[in-house]
Amino acid sequence: MSTKPExxxxxxxxxxxxxxxxxxxxxxxxxxxxxxxxxxxxIGTVHFGRFMFLExxxxxxxxxxxxxxxxxxxxxxxxxxxVDDFVAVVGDFFNAVLVHLENAEGLIPVQKxxxxxxxxxxxxxxxxxxxxSAYPTLSVVKIRQLASxx
Numbered sequence: 001m002s003t004k005p006e007x008x009x010x011x012x013x014x015x016x017x018x019x020x021x022x023x024x025x026x027x028x029x030x031x032x033x034x035x036x037x038x039x040x041x042x043i044g045t046v047h048f049g050r051f052m053f054l055e056x057x058x059x060x061x062x063x064x065x066x067x068x069x070x071x072x073x074x075x076x077x078x079x080x081x082x083v084d085d086f087v088a089v090v091g092d093f094f095n096a097v098l099v100h101l102e103n104a105e106g107l108i109p110v111q112k113x114x115x116x117x118x119x120x121x122x123x124x125x126x127x128x129x130x131x132x133s134a135y136p137t138l139s140v141v142k143i144r145q146l147a148s149x150x
Contacts, residue, residue, distance in 0.1 A: 007075065007136070008074065008075055011072050011127075011128055012072075012121055012126075015068055016066070016067055016102070017100055024066055025065070026100050030093070039089050042089050043085045045082060045085065046140065049071065050073075053068065083117060094110050104120060
């Protein structure tokens with residue numbers, strides 16, 4: 001039995017570019033209109049994924065907003081292959097998101113240089129201190145096989 005889990009975590013947290021309120025609103029709109037289920041099924045290695053906003057800003061006058069954009073996932077396999085799969089399937093989504101994040105100049109379109117995009121993700125990937133998996137030896141493919149037999 002392997003001691004390394006089949007899954008790997010990604011905890012991407014990047015600052016939203018100034019003007020933060022305007023870019024936060026644009027990112028929120030992108031997320032509200034996006035559909036990912038079919039795309040993630042097509043990639044086939046994502047156990048779960050969620051987008052979040054972090055670091056709430058509460059100005060004395062005006063509306064609340066967030067200063068950081070986050071993506072948390074658990075995936076199977078090699079990191080670079082994972083990024084390449086995302087670029088191939090939902091690259092245009094990431095192109096739209098990157099417009100609103102700091103230090104993303106030159107990455108768009110991500111389809112042009114997935115290695116630079118992977119480096120950007122690594123730059124903002126937060127270390128995971130504790131990682132638990134209820135099924136450390138099972139990939140998404142295996143879990144789907146097992147589930148289809150139920």
